[in-house]
Amino acid sequence: MDHPDFKNTAISSFEKYLQDKVLVKQEHLPPLLEMISFKSIQKQEFLLSKGDVCEHAFFVLSGLLRMYSIDKNGKEHLLQFAPENWFVSDRGSIYFSQPSNYFIDAIEDSMVIMFDRSFTEKASSISPEFRNYNEYLLQNHVRQLQNRINLLIGADAEKRYLDFINQYPDLFGRVPQWMIASYLGITPESLSRVRKALHKRNP
Amino acid sequence: MDHPDFKNTAISSFEKYLQDKVLVKQEHLPPLLEMISFKSIQKQEFLLSKGDVCEHAFFVLSGLLRMYSIDKNGKEHLLQFAPENWFVSDRGSIYFSQPSNYFIDAIEDSMVIMFDRSFTEKASSISPEFRNYNEYLLQNHVRQLQNRINLLIGADAEKRYLDFINQYPDLFGRVPQWMIASYLGITPESLSRVRKALHKRNP
DNA sequence: CATCTGCATTGATGTATGATAAGATCGGTA
């Protein structure tokens, strides 16, 4: 879409990722690249809305996305940030063909690669390396979610905040604090107080 | 181990599971069954302790297991229950060969099948149906963890409790309430109050 | 330049949940 030059550099950047990180063999690249499409979206645009069945997974080439829910009081709860080189989707909605509870939109103007729901399966059968990498992503995702649950049921707001800036130092300065608060499960006001208390105790 | 009769009926029960649920083809069963082992454990016995690298995944034939962490104040935080026909393991520890932060022990006397760390890979290459089912389990696990996070950051104790008895009606009467509280991220006293408030509002 | 808008901070106050301690209940067992 949009400007064809963008599209070409974008796709070749994903090609590089497949080669260097996923370790897909040279000969398997063309069929994989044929199956994907490219999309450029602006801040605030949506890639998924509650109620939709998620039709695509996304790979972030540049920019920053978020996935979140909105409760019945209208409050947002942030499940995941997705900066460059991250995949994001509602796996449950894709895999089980069920309406999603979540929204995905852009925190910054972004460029993404889109995969339709059959991509993973097809790509896995074409390239064993892709299959392995996809499993790695899933395993890693589970590990991360489990760790987050462990913090949510066992640690207070301050510990969760420290863990966050530890795990995502790059995001820390890049997203508004109220989104971090939403990720941590507290209000922006509370996060502000946590930060104040930390500053008081440190240089 | 233990009584060989137990072992045989146990393994054939797992064989049935592989056939009926996992849909493993008849001819693939023998090589899969060769790779597993059987274990009978008593209430309170451990299958994994913090600091260990998790060497096995477990499938619960009968009984009930739990996976939990212990924080530096000595408090337990329950990540997962595993009743009959559930798999449990610290996937992160197995997959990444890292020391686990978690404990797995038995809430009731239990019988389990053990899989070593190479099992999934080998079984997947032998049986495509097994590969599919394993991916299904992973996807489902991610979905469940995500939903739990969503509740932990967005819902109060009462909503989380109602969601729990909704999702796990069988466990509800089977595990002590302090364990449910630990799963929900609250104290047993708080859960008791939540229950009291619910009774007051309902028959 | 003045204004506007979104974000961060701060203060005052409210509420859900935690901490502690004391009963109540119950199954197991001497």
Add this chain to the structure above:
DNA sequence: TACCGATCTTATCATACATCAATGCAGATG
């Protein structure tokens, strides 16, 4: 039967965090 340990409840008090409201600040826009 009588005791015992584990669990659940109840009551009181403490605290982390939420809510509501006001202020300040900075980048965007007229």
